Structures are given as C-alpha cells and as structure tokens.
Amino acid sequence: MTDLYRDDVTGKETTGHEWDGIRELNTPLPKWWLMVLYACILWSIGYWVVYPAWPSLTSYTKGVIGYNSRADLSNQIASAAEAQAHWLDAIENTSPEAIANDPELLNFAMAGGRATFNENCAPCHAVGGAGRPGFPVLADDEWIWGGTLADISLTLQHGIRAADNADTRNNLMPRFGADQILDQNQINDVAEFVLSLGNRAEDSAAAERGRQLFADNCAACHGPAGEGVRELGSPNLADEIWLYGADKAGIVAQIYQPRMGVMPAWGERLDSARIKMLAVYVHSLGGGE
C-alpha cells in the first residue's frame, strides 16, 4: 500500500514506492524544466508549419515561408557572384597584359586564377602547375605552344587536340616504329642523336649515324638542331625538359609510338573572365614569356 512518508534528511515526500526498506523520494521535475519541454514541443509544431517537414508519398509539406535549402544555396552563390561582379566586369573589360600591370586587378586575378586552376587544371597539371609525367610542368620556362599571355589564353580557350574544336592546337607525330617508317636500329640511332643534342649520347657512332636520319625524318618539325618549332607545337629536344622521360628508353618509346596529350577547350566550359584569370595565374607560375 502507498505509504506517503516524509523523509527526515531531505524533508521531501516519498512516492510510496519501497524496496526492502528503501524508499523513493518524490523529486518532481522543476517547473522551469517542464516549461522548457512544453515550449520545445510548441516550437516544433511551429517549425512544421513554417518549414518543410513532413514527407508524403510523392512530395512533402512545403512550409508557409517556402524555405528550401537548394534555393538558399543558389541565392548565396548569386550574392557571392554579385559581390565579385565589380572585379569580374573589370577583368572582362581588360586585356590579360593590362591585368598583369595593374596591381589590384593582378591580385584579384591571381586569387581567382588559383581557385579556377585548382578546380579544373590541377587534376592533370598538379597544384601550382608542378606537372605530372606526361602532363607539362607549367611553372618552368618551357612552353610547347608559347608562354606569352596571348599564347596561354589561346591554348586555354581552344585546348590541345580537343575534339570538335576547330581552332584547337593540333599536331601529329608519326608512329615511326609502329608504322614501320624506321626500323629498330634506325630508331636506336635517332635516339642516340637526340641524346647527343644534350651531350648525353652513350654511343657516339650510333649518334653520328642518327644525324642524317634526324635531318630526313625529324628536322621538318623539330628544327635542324632539335630546337623545336613553336608554331607547330613541336617540343625543343635540346633542352633539359622532357615531358615523356629524359632517358633513352623514354625517347625510344616516344619515337616508336608517340604519346600525345589532349587538353579540353576550356572556352567551352569557363567564361572569358575566368579564362583571363587562369592565363594570368598560369603565366605567373614560372614567370611566363
């Protein structure tokens, strides 16, 4: 039976529950605590009315203020774009060369260029234009298709060997080995000659034999001394920068069955202000031309 007993120590009533002489104190929730609980319940009902809350089979309750996190995001993006509009308009109306000479615009373009680069270019060219095997380093002073702001802009705009872009940078190196234009020994000799351009030949007799083969087969594009022809996008073979490997095996492989990189035409994906900022940023990585 309930035995409402007042506890001596605390002066509180007990609930009447008793186990082996141990009684349970009646300790009701503080009033303020209960009020907070009720307020939270009321709040949640208000929340259902105001915000999207309950799912139905095909839709959901929209809430009276029509809030929507996706719309919220687009608003935030729009207001960020609005905040940048002043600068982007200025970039839009200024040539890359003039941007590079205006400290304020340059700072903005460098920051915008870096963000755009990291999102779009870094997967191949690596952060900071450090390059990867087969993808050119953009922080050095070798530019296959030209390193002036105008050249870089053009490359960015139309890409390299980009499909379906009429103005893309394009060239083709024959597959000297795979198409049996040169035989194995001739390829070896040409490779030795190419190594000799950087004084790295291992077999000078072979290099000497390769000289004529180079003049006949390679010089038309790479130049008589292997210095490369900018207009054709043919790389300099006499410097210390090698896209597909500097050792003999790399050179032989490239003569036998050349690899040729592809870069998308970014003009189809990015607006012209971003292309300009990218050009300025990439130009600044290694100093450009």
Next chain:
Amino acid sequence: MSLAGSLFGKSKLYAEHVKVYPQRIWGRFRKLKWTTLAVLLGIYYLVPWIRWDRGPNVPDQAVLIDMGGRRAYFLWIEIWPQEVYYLTGLLILGAFGLFFATSLLGRVWCGFTCPQTVWTDLFMQVERWIEGDRNARMKLDQQGFSLGKASRKMAKHAVWLLIALATGGAWAMYFDDAPTLLRRFFTGDASQLQYIFVALFTATTYVLAGWAREQVCIYMCPWPRFQAAMFDEHSLLVTYETWRGEPRAHLKRETAAIAASGEKAGDCIDCGLCVRVCPTGIDIRNGQQLACIGCGLCIDACNSVMEKIGRPLELITYDALSAQADRAAGRPPKRRLVRPRTIIYAVAILLVGVGMLASLSLRSRLDISLLADRSPLFVRLKDGGIQNAYTLKILNMQQKSGEFSIDVRGIDGLEMKLIGTETGHILVTPDAVGTFRLLLQVPKGAAPAGSTPISVTVKNLATGEESLHDAIFNAPAL
C-alpha cells in the same frame, strides 16, 4: 533525526539574498564619487566622438578598433594586428597600477572607479529620483499592486534600460565610426553583429547595475578575494575606530548604565546610519570584510552624525591601521607611503611604461613575410637551372606610399624576378600590404643539393628602413 539530517537539515547551502536599500547621504566622499562618476562616464560616452583626420578610406576617429580593417587607432598611434602585444603591455600596466593603488589607498578602484560601482551608483540615483529614498522604497516594495507603484517601477526600468542602451551603444562606437553607426543603428542599417553586441552590453549593464549590484562584488568578482594580500598596516582603508567607538550606547539610559558600571561609553551612538547608507549593506564596525568596497559613504554618514551631536569626527575613517593604533595608544599618527611594496610596484610600472614607450617610438613601420611554394618545391629550367617561387608580402605600415627594393643573398649567381613589378622599385600603397610573386633562379650546377638557407632583404628607398627574412632555396637532392 539521523546524523545526516542533523548535518544537512540545519545548515543552508545558499545565503538568502537580502535586498539592500542604501540611504542618500552627502559629504566629502559622496562628492568625490559624483566627480569621478561624471569624469569617467564623460570619457566613456564622449571619446568615440573625438575626430582625428586620417585621410581617405579610414574613419576619422581618434580612438577606434577597426576589426574589419584590422587596425586599431589611438590618437596618432596606429596598431597592426601583429602589434597586439601592446595590449598585453597595457594589461600589465593596468595590473601593476591596480596593485600600486591598492597598496597605497586600499580599494579605491572598487569604491570609486570600477564600472560596476559607477553604473550602480548612477542606477541607484535614478531609483532615488523615481521611487524616493530608502524608507520610501522599502514601503513601496512592501505595498501590494497599485497603478502608482506599477508606473513608478516601469518608469525606473525604462530609464535604466535607456542608460543601458546608451552604454551598449557607446561600446559599439569604439569599433566603428561613431556618427555613421549612430545613424545606421536607428535606420536599421547597422550590421547584425553590432545589434547583437549592443543588445548584449545593454543587457549586462541593466542586469549588473540594476539587479545584481553588490552581489557582483561579493560573489562574482575575484578581485575582493585576493586584494587583502595587497594591504599592509600602512595602506589607507575605510575602518571603524573601535578603540574610540566602543562600547556603543545609543540612549542616555544606556550611557548612564555604562557609566554606572565604571566604564566610559564610546563615541558610537549605534544610530545605524553607516549601515543604512552602505551600498553593499554591511556594517563597517564589524571590521575589515570582503564585501566592503571602500567607497567611504559610511564616513560621510558617521561624520554627519558626529557633527550633529558635537563629538569628534572621523570615528569611521579612511586611514592606515598603523595610524589608528598610534592614536589609540596616544602617539602622534604616522603614515608611511614609501614602503618596499609600493616601491616595487612603482618601479614595475615605470619599467613597463618606459619599455612600451621605447618600443612604440622605435617600432619598425616595415615588415615582410615570405612563403615558399610547396608545389612545386622547385622546377628545372630549359638550361638546367633551378627555380624556386615564393609569395612575398611587404607590410607598408606608414601613412604614405612606399617604394622598396629587394635584395636576395645566399647562393652565387642567384637571379630574381618579381611578377607584376620591378625588383628595384616595388610600390606599395599607404597603410597596406603589397603581395608579390618572387621567382629565384640559380644557374645549372650552382645550387647546392637539397635545402640552402638564403636571406631576403627589403629596403624602403625613402627612409632606408630594412627588413630581413630568412628563407630556404630548394634544389634536387641528387
């Protein structure tokens, strides 16, 4: 009753709050308190309105902490974020100043200049104007609800809130251009953060000065708990001269009874005025205590009574304990201001103050930072040379444009190139940071393998001021 019951049942865990109704009093210390209050509040409310020409793009405000622009201005002094250690210096000066004042004059900070005391005094005065003095207020609080009571209470809280709003608003003005902020605040154009901070300081002023009052001093503030350690017997303190006041006798009959027992009655007539005027509600005759803020209002109270009944003044006195002991023993009172602790505090204040002044007047207005690219660490150039790239920041902290030159040393044949400017004339706008990309090239074979320390020096061509930064040049490890 069990043992636990006898332990817990009788002692209470919480002190009951007894509301304090301080009575109006006039005298020397009240006058001093009103004067300090007027001066301090005047400084607080008016300083943000002092104008100071700082040229374009910066608010022309003499004292301003510009969070957005990352600058702090104090008259002609401009502080950049990395110079925030001056704030540390000010805090150290403040601490030593407090120790010094306390060891000389007791709790003058608490009694006269502490914001809690100043605003509480102001709020109490408002209360007196609207609700009347001590007895009227006590009567009003005991009354049941009436229209008159409600209107008085509402008027009091409205005035309190207005003062609190002005206080919170003035605080925000130290962080933004005062006239602009005032206008924007009322047109609804101030920033959300400004409204939040004004609301916060309005609320704290209203609660602390209106409601919490002496409880802040007794329960919240750490200062009363340890400042007794700053006192010695020569510090000036608000004390009751027990030797002269006791035994108390507040009626002629009592005086006669004491006289009959062969003793001499003390000067204290136990009128209780000193207790009634006390803003923290204590009895100073119980001796030194934590809750005494040393405001001296009980001295005014006691003196007014002593004057009326023609007994000597200063029964409650603002004096050193040693001087009281001297008087009690019939010796001429001696006071020592120059003591080891006051000398130590004064010297510390002097050293920190001189150090801060020296560093302020000699501080450099040019600083640079240099951050090496991490990707790529280095690149090989066409001719086999090695290039490293850095981000160079030149902090031109002067109020005019600066022209700088840069010099790099550490590796033979090292050449440099700055993107966007020439290495000989780097222009940086006034009071700004110029950011540049620095490329360093070393010819083939000249760079030692691995990391090589180099040094970059930037020089202000007009003033000759230089700033040097150590850096690392990376090359292949071979």
